[in-house]
Every structure is written in structure tokens, then in C-alpha cells.
Amino acid sequence: MLREALLMLGFALVAVLAFRRAGLGATLGYLLAGALLGPHVFALVDGAEEMATIAELGIVMLLFVVGLELSPARLWRMRGAIFGLGLAQVVACGLAVTATILALTGYTTAAALAIGLPLGLSSTAQVLPMLQSAGRLRTPFGERAFSILLFQDLSIIPLITIIAAMSRNPAAQEGPAGWTLALLALAAVVGLIAAGRLLIRPLFRLIGGMGERELFIVAALFTVLASAVVMQSLGLSAALGAFIAGVMLADTPYRHELEADIEPFRSILLGLFFVAVGMMLDLGAIAERPVFVVGFAALLIVVKTAIITGLGLLLKMTWRSALALGLLLSQGGEFAFVLHTQAQAALLIEQESASVFGAIVTLSMVATPFLMLATRRIRQEPKGAPEGRQAPEPEGASALVVGYGRFGQGVAQTLMAGGLSVTIIDKKAAQIDLAEEFGSKVYYGDGTRLDLLRQAGAGESQLIMFCQDELPDAELIEAVHEHWPDASIYVRGYDRRSIITLASTPAEYVVREVNESAIRMALMALEKIGLSEEEIDRAEELYRRNDHERMGVQIEGGDIYAAREMTREQQRALRGED
Numbered sequence: 001m002l003r004e005a006l007l008m009l010g011f012a013l014v015a016v017l018a019f020r021r022a023g024l025g026a027t028l029g030y031l032l033a034g035a036l037l038g039p040h041v042f043a044l045v046d047g048a049e050e051m052a053t054i055a056e057l058g059i060v061m062l063l064f065v066v067g068l069e070l071s072p073a074r075l076w077r078m079r080g081a082i083f084g085l086g087l088a089q090v091v092a093c094g095l096a097v098t099a100t101i102l103a104l105t106g107y108t109t110a111a112a113l114a115i116g117l118p119l120g121l122s123s124t125a126q127v128l129p130m131l132q133s134a135g136r137l138r139t140p141f142g143e144r145a146f147s148i149l150l151f152q153d154l155s156i157i158p159l160i161t162i163i164a165a166m167s168r169n170p171a172a173q174e175g176p177a178g179w180t181l182a183l184l185a186l187a188a189v190v191g192l193i194a195a196g197r198l199l200i201r202p203l204f205r206l207i208g209g210m211g212e213r214e215l216f217i218v219a220a221l222f223t224v225l226a227s228a229v230v231m232q233s234l235g236l237s238a239a240l241g242a243f244i245a246g247v248m249l250a251d252t253p254y255r256h257e258l259e260a261d262i263e264p265f266r267s268i269l270l271g272l273f274f275v276a277v278g279m280m281l282d283l284g285a286i287a288e289r290p291v292f293v294v295g296f297a298a299l300l301i302v303v304k305t306a307i308i309t310g311l312g313l314l315l316k317m318t319w320r321s322a323l324a325l326g327l328l329l330s331q332g333g334e335f336a337f338v339l340h341t342q343a344q345a346a347l348l349i350e351q352e353s354a355s356v357f358g359a360i361v362t363l364s365m366v367a368t369p370f371l372m373l374a375t376r377r378i379r380q381e382p383k384g385a386p387e388g389r390q391a392p393e394p395e396g397a398s399a400l401v402v403g404y405g406r407f408g409q410g411v412a413q414t415l416m417a418g419g420l421s422v423t424i425i426d427k428k429a430a431q432i433d434l435a436e437e438f439g440s441k442v443y444y445g446d447g448t449r450l451d452l453l454r455q456a457g458a459g460e461s462q463l464i465m466f467c468q469d470e471l472p473d474a475e476l477i478e479a480v481h482e483h484w485p486d487a488s489i490y491v492r493g494y495d496r497r498s499i500i501t502l503a504s505t506p507a508e509y510v511v512r513e514v515n516e517s518a519i520r521m522a523l524m525a526l527e528k529i530g531l532s533e534e535e536i537d538r539a540e541e542l543y544r545r546n547d548h549e550r551m552g553v554q555i556e557g558g559d560i561y562a563a564r565e566m567t568r569e570q571q572r573a574l575r576g577e578d
Contacts, residue, residue, distance in 0.1 A: 004045045008275055011037055016271075025133075025369045027126050030271050031362070034278020041283070048279035052337075055276050056238070058269030059125045059334065060228045061262050063153070063239040066128060066146070067246020068255050069137070075247055078147055085144060085311060086151020089329070092307050094120030100303060104296070107353075110166040114343035115357055117159055119300060121152045123333040123365055124239070125270055130328070130372070141321055144312070145328060152333070153240045157185055159339055167346035184234045189244055192227055196248030204254045208429035208444045216254075217261045223249075224262065253432045256425065257445035259455040277334070281362045282355040293356060297363040301330040301371070324372075324379040331368045332361030398422070400461040400487075402447030403468030404435055407492050407513055411467050412440075423456050426468075448476055450483060458484050465490045471498055474505045481506035496551065496560055503555040519543065546570045 015036075016029035037045045045051075070078075098116030101107055107115070127149060128137070136142040200223055207215045224242050231241030249255060286293045305326035312322025340354045372379075398420040401412045405426075412422050424440070425447040426432055435442045445452045447468065458464060464480060464487045466472050471493060480489060488508040493499060495512060502510050519540065526536050550570070553563040 007037060007044050008033070008272065012271060012275055023373065025130065026271065027129070027274055028366060028369050030274035031278040031281075031366055034275035035281050035283070036278075037275070038279035038281065038283075040281070045279065048276050052273060052276035052280065055269050055273035056334075057225075057228075058266055058271070058273045060239050060242045061224055061266035062125065062128055062270055063243040064224045064227075064246040065259055065262055065266055066137075067243040067248075068250050068259050070247055071250040072247055073251075078143060081144055081147035082151050085315065086148045086154075088311055089148045089308055090120055090152060090155045092120075092311070093304050094118075096120075096303050096307055097300060100299060107349075111343075111349050111353070114163055114166065114346070114348040115340065115353065117162065118336040118339035118343075119332050119357070119361070120304070121155070121333040121335050122149060122304075122329040123331050123368075124149045124153065125273060125334055126331065126365055126368060127328055129270070130369075141317075141325065144315070144317075145325060148308075148329060150243070152335070153243070156240070156335060156339075160342065163339065163342050163346055163348065166348060169345065169347045185231075188230055188234055188241070192230065192241060192244045193248055196245060200245070200249065201252055204249075204252065204258075204444075205429060205433070208254060208432070213261075213446070216257060220258050220261045221265070253436070253442055253444045256443045256452055256456040260445065260449065260452040263451065263455070273334070277337075277362060277365070280337075280358065282359050285352070285355040285359050286363075289356060293359050293363065297360045297367065300332060300360060300364050301367060305330045320379050323375070327371050327375060327379070328368070330371070331364040336361045398461060399463040399465060400447075400453065400456055400458055401425070401465045401467055402453075403466065403492070404431055404440070404442050405467070405469060408465075408467035409435075409440075411465055415463070420463075423461075425452070425456055448472055450479055453480065454483070458487065461487050463488050463490065465492075467492045471501065474502055477502060477505040477507050496554060499551060500555055500558060500560065542574075 011033035012030055015033040016026045019029035019032070020026060034048070036042055038048060039046075094117040097119045098112045101112040101116050102109065105112070127145060131137040131142045131145060137146065203219055204216070207219055223245055227241040227245035228238035229241075232238040249258060305323075307326070308329050309319075309322045309326035312325045313319065315322075317325070337358060340349065340357060343349050344351060344354050399412075399415050399422045401408055401415070401422055401424045403426055404412065404424050408424070408426070412424050415422050424435075424442045425445050426435075426442050427444065427446045429444060432442045432444055443456065445456070447453065447456075447466070448470075453464070458480070461484070464484065466489070472491060477489060477491070480487075489506060491498075491502060491507050491510045493502070493510045493512050494514075498512065499510050523536055523540060526539060531539075550563040550566055553566055554560055556562070
């Protein structure tokens with residue numbers, strides 16, 4: 001097992017690096033690594049089917065992360081696209097591919113439906129990471145693509161029912177009826193929603209109060225797997241269950257921490273899933289019927305692209321965006337492997353047919369990054385076109401505030417008063433609960449972690465403001481600036497040492513938290529005892545000039561004692577001594 005794991009990671013590492021350098025994306029690298037490891041090339045690793053079953057957890061976690069980005073209110077707003085555009089795509093593409101199979105082969109109608117309807121589905125595992133890496137998931141374009149993918153997940157229930165109804169296997173007739181499956185699915189969704197509100201949220205609140213990150217990760221994985229198991233036990237899509245669990249936690253304070261904790265598992269397992277798909281690529285089936293496999297894969301892409309582009313144009317998308325949507329969703333999907341296996345068990349198709357069309361699905365997935373790269377100039381919208389812009393959502397923050405104590409509250413509320421959208425992070429669960437009592441939305445997490453800052457939207461923020469009790473170290477400020485150079489960084493400091501410590505970092509400004517309030521108090525006192533406005537202004541200007549001079553010397557010397565003699569001289573001058 002260790003040897004096979006080493007080989008898979010090694011081949012994947014080299015292949016993904018090569019394809020990334022070529023600008024072709026990671027998916028192709030994983031598929032190539034799997035094909036090389038599989039039985040038809042070097043035969044170094046066995047058990048592709050078993051590995052694919054485990055690696056499908058990557059798809060489950062992907063849908064959970066996507067669910068975390070979609071609050072129930074936003075999902076409700078998308079209902080028209082999900083059940084309108086999604087339904088139209090699944091029905092139109094499924095029937096068109098079925099008709100193509102009937103026209104080009106000698107399959108029966110039942111066999112053509114069992115193969116063609118699943119081919120109408122696209123690859124969630126491939127499309128969503130492409131949208132996320134391009135930063136388009138929250139754009140109008142990304143929402144339409146996701147709406148289609150989500151309805152495709154929902155369509156697993158009727159497709160399973162259709163295959164079961166056409167089954168020629170007497171044993172398959174004993175399964176539950178379609179309406180029973182639908183009722184079970186509805187009950188499972190309601191149950192997951194209730195569990196999310198009554199059990200999962202209090203659980204994360206309890207763990208957040210303890211401050212145990214390991215427990216948080218365990219609870220996050222438990223939530224994903226439990227929701228997936230519930231759906232899978234009913235014969236439904238495990239990924240759909242994880243998605244619902246994510247949506248239920250999308251508007252909680254723990255959203256960004258959950259995303260950051262799940263992301264590494266999601267990335268690794270999704271990569272292994274594509275390695276397994278590459279290993280299952282039946283090169284023998286392609287070698288026996290190369291013209292049919294390659295030709296049908298091309299025909300599948302053309303048919304789906306044409307239909308989805310047409311649907312996009314009906315929705316008044318620009319022709320460039322409609323074409324981009326068609327090309328992005330033109331491939332076959334991972335659910336085709338599952339449904340073709342069920343069709344084979346129902347005695348509707350032979351093993352050879354399942355292998356041939358599995359190869360067609362894999363080739364269509366391989367083609368997608370090449371098609372998107374080749375048509376980039378054609379698909380690119382003119383500058384200022386609305387399709388590529390992010391939809392106006394409160395989640396896209398102009399400022400990211402880390403720490404919501406007495407200092408952070410003043411900063412965040414002042415920024416909001418200035419019209420900025422603000423995302424606030426704090427790692428103290430009690431502080432979050434207190435903030436919620438006063439109507440403030442604060443997310444749980446350690447804001448000194450780069451992965452959590454990324455999940456919280458640092459890439460889109462103009463301001464990143466560290467207002468927590470602990471002074472961030474210089475390495476963190478350097479790393480934040482390196483990752484998000486366009487964001488201005490502000491830091492809450494305590495004293496002159498804070499300024500000296502961070503003076504050489506890219507921080508825009510380090511604020512001594514009590515300095516301004518001390519000056520303000522002294523000026524009020526001077527006014528109270530009768531000094532003129534001119535005298536008060538002169539006193540403030542003198543203090544600030546002396547303070548600035550001392551700070552310059554201390555920063556240059558890297559030590560608070562570097563300006564000791566200057567401080568003594570200034571003090572004597574203030575007392576009127578020679």
C-alpha cells in the first residue's frame with residue numbers, strides 16, 4: 001500500500017507540475033498519471049475501482065465547500081436557474097445524446113436511454129474547480145453553470161428510477177419504486193436541515209469555545225461523511241447530502257474555518273479521483289474501436305455544446321458567454337460511470353459497451369481544458385461587459401478585519417459607516433456569541449492562517465486589518481503581502497516596540513492603540529484650563545514632531561533605547577532647561 005501510494009503521488013506530482021506549467025490545469029495531469037499507472041501502460045497500481053470509490057469523497061467534500069459558499073437565501077434566489085435552466089439542460093442533452101446513439105448504433109431504445117441520459121450530465125468534479133480557480137464561481141456566469149450542475153446531482157434520483165423501470169434483471173425489480181425514492185429523498189433533506197440547526201451548529205459552537213482546532217477538523221469531517229452516508233444509504237447522491245449540510249452551515253460564524261479545514265482533504269481526494277479515472281481508462285477498448293470512441297467523444301462535445309449554448313442564448317446571455325457555458329459543460333461526467341454500472345447490472349448493456357462509453361466520457365473530460373484554452377480569445381468578453389463581473393453579494397468584502405474586541409469593533413463599524421462591506425474574523429467563540437446578540441456577523445477562525453484568510457476573501461479585499469490582541473509577526477505580514485499584494489495592510493500595535501518590530505514589513509500603517517486617545521485626553525485638559533486654540537495646536541504639533549523624530553531614530557537603530565539621549569534632550573527643552 002505504501003509503495004502504491006508513493007507511486008500515485010509521485011506520478012501525479014510530476015504530471016500536474018508539467019500540465020500546470022503548460023497552462024492546461026491539474027485535471028489533465030491527474031488523468032495522465034492514472035493512465036500511466038493503470039493496467040494498460042505500466043500496470044504499477046491495481047484496484048482502480050476501489051480507489052475511485054474512496055476518492056469520490058473528494059467530490060463529496062467539493063460539494064460541501066460549495067454549499068458553504070451558498071447561503072440558503074442565495075440558493076433560494078437561484079431556484080429559477082436550478083429548476084429551469086438545469087431541467088432544460090438535463091432533458092435536452094440526455095434525449096439528444098440518446099437519439100444520436102439510436103441513429104449511429106444498433107442498440108435498443110432501452111439501452112440507448114441507459115447510456116445516453118447519463119451522458120447528458122457533466123463533470124462536477126472538473127467544472128467547479130475550474131470555476132473556482134478562475135474566480136468565476138460567484139459571477140452570473142458561474143451561478144448559471146453551478147445551477148445546471150446542482151440540478152444534475154438532483155437528477156440522479158429520476159435517472160436511477162428510469163434504469164430500474166427498464167431493467168431486465170428480475171432481482172432489480174425488488175428495489176423501491178421511484179415515488180418511494182423521491183419521498184425518501186425529501187425526508188432525508190428535511191432531516192439534514194433539522195440536524196444542521198439542532199445538532200451541528202451547537203456542536204461547532206461548543207468546540208469553538210474550547211479552541212481545539214483538531215476537534216474542529218474531526219467535527220467537520222464527521223459532518224461531511226454523516227450527511228453523505230445518509231443520502232448514500234437511500235441510494236441517492238452522497239455529494240448532494242454534503243451540499244445540503246454545507247448550505248445549512250453557510251450562514252454560521254464557522255463557515256470560513258470549515259472551508260479552510262476541509263480544503264486540503266478535498267484537494268487530495270479529488271486529485272486521487274481523477275487518477276483513478278485515468279487508471280480505469282480502457283485503452284484496449286479504444287484500440288479496438290478508435291474511430292468510434294474518438295468520433296463519438298467529439299460528437300458528444302458538439303451536441304452538448306450546441307444545446308447548452310442555445311439555452312444560454314435563450315436566457316439572453318451574450319453569445320461569448322453562452323459558448324463558454326456550452327464548452328465548459330460539454331464533457332461527460334463521473335456519474336455516467338455509476339449509472340452505466342447500474343445499467344449493466346440491470347442487463348440493459350454489456351460490459352464491453354460500459355467500457356467503450358467509459359472511455360468516451362474520459363476522453364471528453366480530457367478535451368475540456370484544451371477546448372477552453374483554444375477558445376479563450378473567442379470567449380473573452382469585451383472590457384466592461386457585465387457577464388464576467390461578480391454578482392453583487394454581501395459576501396464579497398472590501399475589508400477583512402481580524403479580531404473583534406474593543407479595538408476591532410471600532411475599526412469595523414467605522415468602515416461600515418463609510419459604506420465598505422466588511423468580513424470580520426475572531427477566534428474567541430464567546431466574543432462571537434456576544435457580537436451576534438448585538439446584530440454583528442462575526443466568523444470563527446484564526447485570522448493569522450493564510451488558508452483561512454484566503455477562504456474569507458482576502459483575494460478580493462482592498463484592506464486587511466489585524467486588530468486582534470496579539471501582535472502579528474513580521475513573517476505573517478510579509479506572507480500576506482506576497483499572496484495579496486493589492487491589499488493594504490493595517491496592524492494594531494501597542495507601543496513603540498510594535499512599530500519597530502513591523503517597521504520593515506509591507507504593513508501600510510501600524511497604529512499604537514492608546515496614542516491618539518492619550519493625545520486627545522491631554523488636549524481636552526489643556527482646553528479646560530483655559531489655553532487658547534493656538535496654544536493647544538502648538539502643543540499638539542510639538543509633541544507629534546518630537547515623537548516622530550524619536551520614532552525615526554528608534555526604527556533605524558532597531559531598539560527603543562536608540563533615542564534615549566534625544567528623549568532626554570526633548571524633555572529638558574519642554575521644561576525650559578538649558
